[in-house]
Amino acid sequence: MTQTPTAHIPAPGQARAHFTVPATHPMVTVLGSGDALLRVIEKAFPKADIHVRGNQVSAIGEAAEVALIQRLFDEMMLVLRTGQPMTEDAVERSIAMLKASGNGNGDGPAETPAEVLTQNILSSRGRTIRPKTLNQKRYVDAIDRNTIVFGIGPAGTGKTYLAMAKAVQALQSKQVSRIILTRPAVEAGERLGFLPGTLFDKIDPYLRPLYDALHDMIDPDSIPRLMAAGTIEVAPLAYMRGRAQPVFTNVLTPEGWRPIGDLEVGDLVVGSNGEPTPVLGVYPQGEKDIYRVTAQDGSWTLCCGEHLWTVRTASDRRRDKPWRVLETKEMIGNLRAAHARRYELPMLTAPVAFPEREVPMDPYALGLLLGDGCLTGSTTPSFSTEDAELVDALEAALPGVAVRHTGGPDYVLNRVKSPGDVVTLENPVTRVMRELDLLGSRSHSKFVPDDYLFNTAEVRLAVLQGLLDSDGGPVTQRDRTCRIQYSTASIVLRDDVIALVQSLGGVAYTRRRAAEDRVQGTAIAAHRYDAHVVEIRLPEDIQPFRLARKQDAYEALGGGRPMRFIDSIEPAGREEAVCIQVAAEDSLYVTQDYLLTHNTLNEAFVVLDEAQNTTAEQMKMFLTRLGFDSKIVVTGDVTQIDLPGGAKSGLREVQKILEGVPDIHFSRLTSEDVVRHKLVGRIVDAYEKYDGGRQAADGHQRK
Numbered sequence: 001m002t003q004t005p006t007a008h009i010p011a012p013g014q015a016r017a018h019f020t021v022p023a024t025h026p027m028v029t030v031l032g033s034g035d036a037l038l039r040v041i042e043k044a045f046p047k048a049d050i051h052v053r054g055n056q057v058s059a060i061g062e063a064a065e066v067a068l069i070q071r072l073f074d075e076m077m078l079v080l081r082t083g084q085p086m087t088e089d090a091v092e093r094s095i096a097m098l099k100a101s102g103n104g105n106g107d108g109p110a111e112t113p114a115e116v117l118t119q120n121i122l123s124s125r126g127r128t129i130r131p132k133t134l135n136q137k138r139y140v141d142a143i144d145r146n147t148i149v150f151g152i153g154p155a156g157t158g159k160t161y162l163a164m165a166k167a168v169q170a171l172q173s174k175q176v177s178r179i180i181l182t183r184p185a186v187e188a189g190e191r192l193g194f195l196p197g198t199l200f201d202k203i204d205p206y207l208r209p210l211y212d213a214l215h216d217m218i219d220p221d222s223i224p225r226l227m228a229a230g231t232i233e234v235a236p237l238a239y240m241r242g243r244a245q246p247v248f249t250n251v252l253t254p255e256g257w258r259p260i261g262d263l264e265v266g267d268l269v270v271g272s273n274g275e276p277t278p279v280l281g282v283y284p285q286g287e288k289d290i291y292r293v294t295a296q297d298g299s300w301t302l303c304c305g306e307h308l309w310t311v312r313t314a315s316d317r318r319r320d321k322p323w324r325v326l327e328t329k330e331m332i333g334n335l336r337a338a339h340a341r342r343y344e345l346p347m348l349t350a351p352v353a354f355p356e357r358e359v360p361m362d363p364y365a366l367g368l369l370l371g372d373g374c375l376t377g378s379t380t381p382s383f384s385t386e387d388a389e390l391v392d393a394l395e396a397a398l399p400g401v402a403v404r405h406t407g408g409p410d411y412v413l414n415r416v417k418s419p420g421d422v423v424t425l426e427n428p429v430t431r432v433m434r435e436l437d438l439l440g441s442r443s444h445s446k447f448v449p450d451d452y453l454f455n456t457a458e459v460r461l462a463v464l465q466g467l468l469d470s471d472g473g474p475v476t477q478r479d480r481t482c483r484i485q486y487s488t489a490s491i492v493l494r495d496d497v498i499a500l501v502q503s504l505g506g507v508a509y510t511r512r513r514a515a516e517d518r519v520q521g522t523a524i525a526a527h528r529y530d531a532h533v534v535e536i537r538l539p540e541d542i543q544p545f546r547l548a549r550k551q552d553a554y555e556a557l558g559g560g561r562p563m564r565f566i567d568s569i570e571p572a573g574r575e576e577a578v579c580i581q582v583a584a585e586d587s588l589y590v591t592q593d594y595l596l597t598h599n600t601l602n603e604a605f606v607v608l609d610e611a612q613n614t615t616a617e618q619m620k621m622f623l624t625r626l627g628f629d630s631k632i633v634v635t636g637d638v639t640q641i642d643l644p645g646g647a648k649s650g651l652r653e654v655q656k657i658l659e660g661v662p663d664i665h666f667s668r669l670t671s672e673d674v675v676r677h678k679l680v681g682r683i684v685d686a687y688e689k690y691d692g693g694r695q696a697a698d699g700h701q702r703k
């Protein structure tokens with residue numbers, strides 16, 4: 001655009017500007033069909049005379065208006081050079097932006113009309129979604145810069161539409177792995193059950209605006225596939241909060257197992273790395289339909305249908321794709337792929353780090369005695385083995401005790417007498433067994449005391465090694481990795497061994513061998529108790545044996561990789577439920593049988609629409625569901641609250657609470673940002689004027 005002398009002479013005190021439109025741009029693109037754009041400009045600047053001759057445009061009038069007109073044509077040409085047409089609406093919004101800047105010299109906001117009108121968010125099906133006003137551009141930019149953004153303004157300002165466009169853009173660019181669109185169905189309230197049709201039919205009208213916007217941005221044929229895969233979720237807010245477990249479900253803490261219903265904010269639970277992680281939120285859910293989720297190793301836990309699981313398929317692992325997050329109900333009926341279990345569950349990445357506890361006996365020695373020791377209390381403690389290496393190890397681990405051979409594989413554990421000792425002094429092993437409540441236990445009633453079961457990883461592993469060196473061993477098969485097998489007659493000891501293995505990051509399968517009709521070795525005698533056989537897989541860096549011959553056999557073939565797969569999901573009635581949020585980076589915590597599960601969404605773009613109809617409690621619940629590498633956009637209009645009974649709006653409350661918090665931004669749009677019919681903006685202004693006058697009158701009456 002150039003400025004040259006013109007034949008029109010300005011009056012004293014007036015300014016003049018002249019523009020030449022390049023030949024590459026037909027004048028109709030600048031002036032509009034039938035000079036429609038020119039009429040919009042003349043109406044906006046009534047104190048200036050605008051003349052057009054050929055490709056020449058001149059303006060004469062007050063200096064401020066002429067400067068704005070010159071800037072307007074410059075901005076229009078910048079937009080036209082991008083190939084985007086100018087419309088009457090675009091010209092009106094450009095003029096509004098320039099006037100809002102204060103003058104035509106660029107002393108106002110840094111964003112120019114051209115920057116606003118040419119910022120493309122998403123292109124789909126031949127149309128491009130972009131901001132149309134300065135506030136909309138700032139809103140979109142805030143979504144890029146901040147983790148949580150609140151878009152607050154009247155209807156028609158594009159709050160939800162632009163947020164959804166940014167969500168789809170983030171999904172397509174792989175910034176997130178899923179989109180969640182939600183809104184409160186407040187209008188239904190308690191009357192939802194009286195509406196006709198299925199539950200989907202009842203809630204669909206409240207979600208329809210989200211579906212409609214989604215169809216504008218994504219190929220409609222691909223939407224059902226993305227929703228079936230959990231990549232896109234559209235649900236009422238009540239469904240967002242329902243990711244819960246029954247209140248009596250055990251959750252692992254540094255002190256041991258606790259019911260999830262007993263946990264409070266600030267309590268510590270155990271995360272997937274074995275380390276403690278604090279509880280950030282506890283949210284009672286009321287009664288919910290509950291499912292039993294069982295893995296192929298027999299471990300199981302209870303949860304609701306919306307509860308979240310981190311899983312991956314064999315295809316995901318082959319292609320080195322990240323783990324996906326699915327709801328329980330999404331996996332029901334889809335647990336097999338070509339007769340193989342489809343969904344693999346994550347394992348502990350490190351042994352659980354329980355705090356250290358003092359123990360009265362070396363843990364390896366305790367494991368040996370639980371395996372091959374006689375602790376009845378009616379005789380001196382004894383030990384049976386044919387491995388001299390174990391005898392030496394046991395004697396070295398028991399100070400003040402001598403291991404004396406009595407014949408065959410049998411050894412007795414005698415107290416080492418010192419000069420001056422009296423005969424009545426108790427055997428050290430007997431004393432410790434009494435202290436641990438193990439004295440008098442027999443093969444079918446032995447167990448691992450809690451002080452060893454919930455101790456450091458070194459203590460737990462030493463106990464397990466003692467048990468496996470005595471009553472376990474490696475099982476080798478041609479062309480297969482080596483598994484570990486352990487056998488015991490004690491049901492409690494069987495469960496304790498499984499717990500030791502799982503706490504170290506391994507898996508354990510169990511089967512029962514009935515005592516009936518089973519002979520004992522070479523003797524013609526039936527077994528008195530059933531045998532419980534435990535098949536074990538441990539992580540690669542954990543050595544299950546200390547006995548050299550077993551250790552060599554195990555290392556020759558390697559132990560393989562412990563894996564868990566979901567085997568079944570079955571209804572388990574209705575129970576009072578609660579959900580928790582933890583601070584762990586992956587949001588995982590250890591629940592019953594050392595299964596890993598979580599409630600928080602990672603790598604998700606979450607949009608909460610109509611947020612003015614959330615309560616303060618719902619808003620807190622929603623915001624604290626934020627996972628890592630996720631974004632949340634909350635939209636609403638505080639002038640259209642439909643909450644019953646005068647309940648306080650969570651959107652109003654949150655502005656007072658979170659204003660000024662880093663990485664949280666509040667974008668406020670006005671009637672000038674309405675992009676629907678022009679009349680909508682006028683209606684909004686009229687209502688604001690009426691409400692303001694009514695509030696002033698009410699205040700006067702109260703005085």
